[in-house]
Amino acid sequence: xRRVVSPLVCxxxxxAGCSAPPLPEVTFYSSGRTINVHPxxxxxxxxxxxxxxSGAVGVLRVLPGLPVQISVPGEVADSxxxxxxxxxxxxxxxQEPLRSKVFTSAEPRYAYTLTLPxxxxxxxxxxxxxxxxxxxxxxxxxxxFVARATWVxxxxxxxxx
Numbered sequence: 102x103r104r105v106v107s108p109l110v111c112x113x114x115x116x117a118g119c120s121a122p123p124l125p126e127v128t129f130y131s132s133g134r135t136i137n138v139h140p141x142x143x144x145x146x147x148x149x150x151x152x153x154x155s156g157a158v159g160v161l162r163v164l165p166g167l168p169v170q171i172s173v174p175g176e177v178a179d180s181x182x183x184x185x186x187x188x189x190x191x192x193x194x195x196q197e198p199l200r201s202k203v204f205t206s207a208e209p210r211y212a213y214t215l216t217l218p219x220x221x222x223x224x225x226x227x228x229x230x231x232x233x234x235x236x237x238x239x240x241x242x243x244x245x246f247v248a249r250a251t252w253v254x255x256x257x258x259x260x261x262x
Contacts, residue, residue, distance in 0.1 A: 124139055124140050124143050124152070125140070125143075125173075125174045125176050125177060125250075126138060126139055126174065126252075127140075127171060127172065127173050127174075127177070127229050127252035128171070128172040128173075129159060129161050129169055129170070129171055129227065129254045130169065130170040130171075130172070131161060131162070131163045131164075131167055131168065131169045131170065132162060132163065132164055132167055134161060134162065136159045136160070136161050136254070137159075138157060138158070138159035138252045138253070138254060139154060139157040139252070140152075140154070140157060140250045140251060140252050141153065141154055141155060141157045141158060141251050141252065141253050142154075142248070142250060142251045143249070143250045144233065144249040144250065145233070145249070146233045146234050146249065147233060147234055147235055147249075148233040148234075148235040148247040148248070148249045149235075157252075157253070158253045158254070158255050159252075159253070159254045159255070160254070160255050160256075160257050161254055161256065161257065162256070162257040162258070163223075163224045163256045163257070163258065164258075165191070165221050165222065165223045165258075166217065166219075166220050166221050166222060168214050168215055168216045168217075169214070169215045169224065169227060169254070170212065170213075170214050170215075171184060171212065171213045171214070171215060171227070171229060172211060172212045173210075173211060173212070173213075173229065174211075175209075175211070177229070177231050177250075178204070178209040178210055178211040179206045179209050180205075180206055180231055180232070181203055181204070181205045181206070181231070181232040181246060182203070182204055182210075182229060182230060182231045182232060183200055183201050183202065183203045183204065183229075183230055183232075184200065184201040184213055184215055184227060184228070184229055184230075185198055185199070185200045185201075185227075185228045185230060186198065186199055186200075186215060186224060186225075186226060186227045186228070187224075187225040187226045188217050188222050188223060188224050188225055189222065189223045189225060190219055190221075190222055191219055191220070191221030191222060191223075193223075195225075196222075199218075201213060201215070203232070203246075215227060223256075223258050224256045224258075225255075225256050225258070226253065226254065226255055226256060227253070227254040227256070228251055228252070228253050228254075229251065229252040230248040230250070230251050231248065231249055231250040231251075232246035232247065232248055232249060233246070233247060233248070233249030235247040235249075
């Protein structure tokens with residue numbers, strides 16, 4: 102007896118096998134709590150053809166002076182990436198955003214501990230940026246890598262002051 106597979110079954114199997122892999126998540130940890138965050142933006146290596154999800158911002162309570170541990174998956178660790186963050190000093194005054202060094206595939210880094218400069222400083226936001234191949238020149242003439250993917254953490258600081 103010869104079996105015949107319907108064209109509809111073939112189409113369903115083909116589509117199921119061709120689905121895009123899930124987008125990578127970044128994990129943030131502080132004060133005994135962990136949150137996994139999807140990218141708010143994820144593009145190809147040329148920083149084009151982007152998927153944007155503005156609702157992917159994670160929220161985590163971080164008390165003043167406490168560090169945030171950040172874990173990235175292999176596809177981020179094996180590329181160029183860094184951490185940009187905003188914070189207020191112990192007097193509540195907003196400070197200029199700061200950035201970690203850029204980590205690269207030459208020395209893959211799967212985790213980073215973000216520690217603020219001052220003991221009583223309050224973190225406000227964190228952005229993990231994975232860089233693509235595209236570069237641009239900023240207003241000072243410096244070469245800047247363009248982020249191809251970003252993961253954003255908004256800090257809940259209720260009760261911090």
